[in-house]
Amino acid sequence: MSANRPPVLAAGALVWREVGGKVQVLLVERTQHRDHSLPKGKLDPGETLPECAAREIEEETGLTISLGAPLGTTEYRLPDGRDKVVYYWQAKVDDDAVSAAAFSPNDEILALEWLPLAKAKRRCTYEHDVTVIERFEERLAAGHAExxxxxxxxxxxxxxxxxxxxxxxxxxxxxxxxxxxxxxxxxxxxxxxxxxxxxxxxxxxxxxxxxxxxxxxxxxxxxxxxxxxxxxxxxxxxxxxxxxxxxxxxxxxxxxxxxxxxxxxxxxxxxxxxxxxxxxxxxxxxxxxxxxxxxxxxxxxxxxxxxxxxxxxxxxxx
The missing domain is CATH 3.40.50.1240 (Phosphoglycerate mutase-like)
Known part of the structure; x- marks a missing residue:
């Protein structure tokens, strides 16, 4: 981590659902970068990290979620030289929540994509997102996804x-x-x-x-x-x-x-x-x-x- 400036803090979630007994996770395609990643966003002043994660998911995807267990953090360097730390949680949604979500492409998020775990890992632009999905896979295998x-x-x-x-x-x-x-x-x-x-x-x-x-x-x-x-x-x-x-x-x-x-x-x-x-x-x-x-x-x-x-x-x- 950079010794000169504090890191940028952000939070997000691995949002998942079951379709036909199979697990799918949600990726977002960002409009400007045209990359595929887990939804997340920067912390607002006075906001706790869990509140930030729930707010950002709703703003980016239209989904109202409740957070499950934490999935740790990812850390990387931003183009301006500052370090960024992103906190993640797992969050299951049901069909009603997906149906009720109001999303339309905008200047931040171009599209949402639900993908099986293996395909989601291949689609991710950044390796740190793959790491978060793998942590969730371990939870799923242990029977602790919910x-x-x-x-x-x-x-x-x-x-x-x-x-x-x-x-x-x-x-x-x-x-x-x-x-x-x-x-x-x-x-x-x-x-x-x-x-x-x-x-x-x-x-x-x-x-x-x-x-x-x-x-x-x-x-x-x-x-x-x-x-x-x-x-x-x-x-x-x-x-x-x-x-x-x-x-x-x-x-x-x-x-x-x-x-x-x-x-x-x-x-x-x-x-x-x-x-x-x-x-x-x-x-x-x-x-x-x-x-x-x-x-x-x-x-x-x-x-x-x-x-x-x-x-x-x-x-x-x-």
């Missing part, structure tokens, strides 16, 4: 507990915290969770308010994932976090759990246990969240749930 998200979110920046006159649970978000909550909402929504569970602390309920507006899902308020439950386990069922996460895994249901710093590791550990995964430095780091950060744990939707990937995102404050 996943659902368990998302652990720490509440945004709240009022100082040492100067707050009310109870700890009544502390509200600061203006910075309100901004953080808005900035991360689109990134979480990009994974299309089906349910939102929040601690009964005001700061947690305020944190998920922008997400509620985006998804149209009424959050379920729970004292089981509160700071009080962690500090006074004798007053709350000790296995409640494990029970809630285990239920989501069994039902293959994507959920968001908005809670507090000491509770986030319990949520991550519960996912590890529910998927028979191993705790590691990666899962430990994924549970150590700063305010408003969120970790997405991607669980295979196959017959046997498995922890396929995990990723952590922060509000991109300017």
């Amino acid at each position: 996943t659902f998200p368990i998302i652990a979110q720490r509440h945004a920046k709240a009022a100082d507990p040492f100067s707050w006159e009310g109870s700890d649970a009544s502390r509200t978000l600061t203006s910075r915290g309100e901004r953080q909550a808005r900035l991360v909402a689109g990134g979480i929504a990009a994974f299309a969770p089906e349910r939102i569970i929040t601690s009964n602390a005001v700061r947690c309920m305020q944190t998920v308010a922008p997400l509620r507006q985006l998804l149209g899902i009424e959050p379920k308020v729970s004292s089981a994932i509160s700071q009080e439950a962690h500090d006074h386990p004798e007053l709350h069922p000790r296995d409640e976090v494990e029970r809630r996460v285990g239920k989501a895994v069994r039902k293959r249901r994507g959920i968001v759990l908005c809670s507090h710093a000491p509770v986030i590791p319990e949520i991550v550990t519960a996912v590890v246990h529910a998927t028979d995964a191993l705790e590691s430095q990666r899962t430990h780091r994924a549970s150590m969240l700063h305010t408003a950060e969120f970790t997405v744990l991607h669980v295979s939707a196959g017959e046997t749930p498995a922890l396929v990937a995990l990723e952590t995102h922060s509000p991109r404050e300017r």
Whole structure:
């Protein structure tokens, strides 16, 4: 990477579907370059990478997608000498989504093309796109092409507990915290969770308010994932976090759990246990969240749930 200038960040997705039991992936032909590649685009100010990926796919192809597990990054040098890093996710679409997509050739994208995996790799202009398709092929072979998200979110920046006159649970978000909550909402929504569970602390309920507006899902308020439950386990069922996460895994249901710093590791550990995964430095780091950060744990939707990937995102404050 260039030491002089920060890299250009972009995001995209390997969009796939099944036709007659066969997998096809979507390539775009760019109007000016007349090349064939996976759809992607540059990050907007204040945007998280998952939000960018979902937005760019919709803008370039007309498809509304929900992101699955990440497929890593590609890195290359731009003609002006700057480095570019592109983040990719896998995203399955069905016939209804394809039929509803409104696309017409424009000055950016000339055409869309659905191709079988082998033909798509031959059609790609750039080897780094072939690499992403090959990563997806490995997921497909392992039975992990379809996943659902368990998302652990720490509440945004709240009022100082040492100067707050009310109870700890009544502390509200600061203006910075309100901004953080808005900035991360689109990134979480990009994974299309089906349910939102929040601690009964005001700061947690305020944190998920922008997400509620985006998804149209009424959050379920729970004292089981509160700071009080962690500090006074004798007053709350000790296995409640494990029970809630285990239920989501069994039902293959994507959920968001908005809670507090000491509770986030319990949520991550519960996912590890529910998927028979191993705790590691990666899962430990994924549970150590700063305010408003969120970790997405991607669980295979196959017959046997498995922890396929995990990723952590922060509000991109300017």
